[in-house]
Amino acid sequence: MLIGETGWPSEGRQRETALPSRVNEAKFIRGFVALAEHNGWHYNLIEAFDQPWKRASEGAVGGYWGLFDADRQDKGILAGPVSNLPYWPLWLGVGGLILLGTLVLGGRPRDHRAALLLPLLGAVAACSIGTWGELARATSRFAGEWCWAALLLGLNLLVLAHAALALSPRQGWRLEAFNALEKRAGWLLTAAGFAAAVMMLELVFDPRYRSFPSAALLLPALVYLCRPVRVPRREIALLTFIVGAGIAPQLYQEGLANQQAWGWALVSLLMVAALWRNLRARRA
Template sequence: ALQHVADVRQVFGNKFAPKDVMIGETGWPSEGRQRETALPSRVNEAKFIRGFVAMAEKEGWHYNLIEAFDQPWKRGSEGAVGGYWGLFDADRQDKGVLAGPVTNVPYWKEWLGLGGLIFLGTLLLGGRVRSTQSALILPLLGAVAACSIGAWGDLARVTTRFASEWLWVGLLTLLNLSVLVHAALTLSARQGWRERAFNWLERRAGWLVAVAGFAAAVMMLEMVFDARYRSFASMAFILPALVYVCRPVSVPRREIALLTFIIGAGIAPQLYEEGLLNQQAWGWALVSGLMVAALWRCLRVRKG
């Protein structure tokens, strides 16, 4: 990116010499979805800005950095990436872009606390487990849920713009928590209230799969046909996909077959549109493939 700026500045400098040329806007976003090989992050923003300033001062260029402060309201028209080009955040707090230490996870303490609660809650929910194998799987389940739900919450903080999107975030979070409870109780010895809660969720497990498949299909259609200002919601589907690929349940067959087809058919087109060097697109493709496998396995389960 720095070399590209230097090349463009050189072209214009030669074309309009001896007039001075001012670089009106240059910068790098700290949040948002990846575009080809360009990855928004605080560390990458700091690398670009510090490198550019050093280069510009050495060459004697006049320039304007975009921008002083994050403007989250721009997410409404530009997606998440549009709101986070500032050297300072929207609360006027230094992001560490120009100098000093910088981190891609500024809210790590909050997410560590939330993840710890999810992990401990999973262990308490499972209680006494059914077998040695379950004793090994239960903490792993809690760790995966803590990471995926926490990362989904962090993505929602950055990308969510409207009330309808907050509702979508809330529903997907509720889905993940329901799947987590179902999975934890599956591993439990199940007595008393745990047995009753498990039976209630087990009768409705097919609908949990259907909701997860429907949400994944909607996201896949959006990523294929209207992806420019949307972020990859991979973290919202890791837990449901893993749980039901390992323990498939009976599902409504026609509906799940259609959702399986939509998700599977969208993997190649979205990768083609994003480019094979986009790691976030590959992450979404892998999670989508895992979801397809989970839905396919559920289709093969016969009632009773």
Template sequence: MHRTAAIPAFLIAAAISWFLWSWLGRPIDIVDVPRGHLQCLSYTPATDESSPLNAKDGLFHVPDGMVERDLKILSRYTDCIRTYSMLGDQGKTMKAAHEAGIKVLVGIWIGSEDRRNELEIDRALELAHQYPENVRAIVIGNEVMLRREMTAERLAGIIRSVKARTHLPVTYADIYEFWRRNPVLGEAVDLVTVHVLPYWDDPHPVAIDQVQAHARRIIEDTQKLFPGKTVQIGEIGWPSAGRTRSGAVPSRVNEARFVREFAAQAESIGVPYNLIEAIDQPWKRMPEGTVGGYWGMLDKDRNLKFPLTGPVSEWPQWRLAAAFTAAVSLVAFAWALLWRRPIMPARWLGLGITAPLVGATWWALGAQLGTIMLNNWWGWAWIGLLTLIAVIGGALLVYTVAGGRNVPRPAGFDGVLAAIRTRRFDGSQAIGAYHWVVMLTAAILAVSMAIDGRHRDFLQLAFWLPAAAFLLLYIQPATRELVREPQPEEAWIAALILIAGPFAIDQFTNLEACIWAATCVVLSVPWLEFVLREGARIRGAFRRPEAAGN
């Protein structure tokens, strides 16, 4: 009879798999980009192996023909690109733009090194004067004030010196705040180029529902600040992947919504715009975190990430995700049937709910890890560790919910060390070692997120499965009745996670941060009694000297 109950339970699991992913992958109606055409896109020719990160004196090599192929693809969606340097292979963009019939906002990278600045200026002017009909403007410096690499007066002097050498319009690009602080820059340029990046706004970014009004307000403030000057948007956009900041959620749908809503109202705003950026730049994940690599209209394989007209789905391959989730559920049910022991109908029902959640978590985590992964040994090791934590945690959760044989009590710190020394693990020591791997990794992440989380990803998808599994094991009567020796190591790790986890919450509107904090709390519960014992021991140690003094 217990096997018969598995049939309706599995049907529930299959239904959850289908309805969950069909809802997550539902098409979202968004306003179309007018004529399916974007005004201008930032473009940096780079690869995973060769980029500004490993450039020497601004020089790095890209494959032959790549720039030409890229601009041919981009010409389908825009007739303008913005560059950031013309040194070395980056200078190929001028000839390629000429051949593709594309205008260029010619970028000159300005920094703290005078020699590099001179090379940048000379090369950019040489190419701009070679193809003047393709030059929309020359951008002398990008966020130099934001990076605090020189004074405004010095930069204004550089702008004037370049202006004296060309008949083409010149500008400088930065966020509104640094234009406001440095009016001397507005006096030096022909037109004002302002960046509007609501995701990066501090102290709190702007949520997607308020972002269009926010962008219009910045443009209006810039126009009031420099009456009589032409204002253009040098960078504006939204990321498709990465961590949530306050109410700003990176996602495929949100990027599409931001770009398409802004493009639809651009004419009424009355300023030219440039979107950041044309193609995803995975190399930017190093300086800016995962989110830095996913601002492109096209992915790194040069595929359009979302259509410029018509509905957009967050999970366009949701049917495949649903099939995977159902397959995981099927494996979980087959595993439980192999135990050849009675399973109560309530446990089959629990498995019918838990198994698809495990499968959906694994699929979503796989997608997230694909955006995080760095193509080096450390990147592969980190992805492997997180995958191992989630896979074992999911299996342990399924086993516990379905009522498998009693899982042995996880060995404490001393027991795990003894097993490592002897290289012999029993069941208790093996699960204890896994528990320690989970807790140590979570502790490192929790502290890192609390201290400096701006560029770090929330990884609750990797940790909620073991957190739930160990919590279920902890609340089982057989485990609760065990007499457990004080474990100071467990106490301090649990306290660290418990305290640091909630510090990652920048605002309570940040659902991702709140879920991460809740996961940290749940992870700490099985070791919470050790925290209380250790606290009592420390208090007692402080009281004893007082008693001795009396």
């Protein structure tokens, strides 16, 4: 008996219950090899090396089926320890810098409530921005997608700065910086809502090779859900409708067993709630 090819991707978007990851790839390959050897089957494993160029036509999943990565380094698929986050030291360092930067930017908290919220804000920002960075590293295929990822990173950093300064004593340069961001906060939320609407439309009408960008919009949704700002009414109303209307079709297409789809649906609900609350606050 000859099995022409079999394998499992280590990166990319989930389909129903099939979740790409290095750990899952190792589980599948090791289990299959043991079964094949026990039964005397002949087989070919796909593939020897990751081929990220395949992402251009097959999405993130298509580029990461290898037993070795694109630099010919062992991914630990056949034997030994394996991690779903091979660059974890990098992202741990980035997360630590984001948390430290949040605390420094906020300075001495205004009150006990701010003292609790400021480190929580930094932790959420570190996790979401780090997760978005890792997703962008694995999925970005050409200059346009890298620019989109960078713009969303910049948006998250501006939202983080606005939220941290809102919890600060607001004195001296912190007051000036807060006032500058406060005047533009409505457009920061509008930009986040626009990004959510664009990605929701993509996941409803052209989802096959697109990953779920939940981490990119978690921070703006939470910040402006908790702290409403003045927003342009017509734009926010339209974005609220687009994002909200896409949640059910997106879940229906992906299936209720898809955890990543549920994560995106939850972030989308938070974004809709934030947009709606800010719209109502504007009316009030």
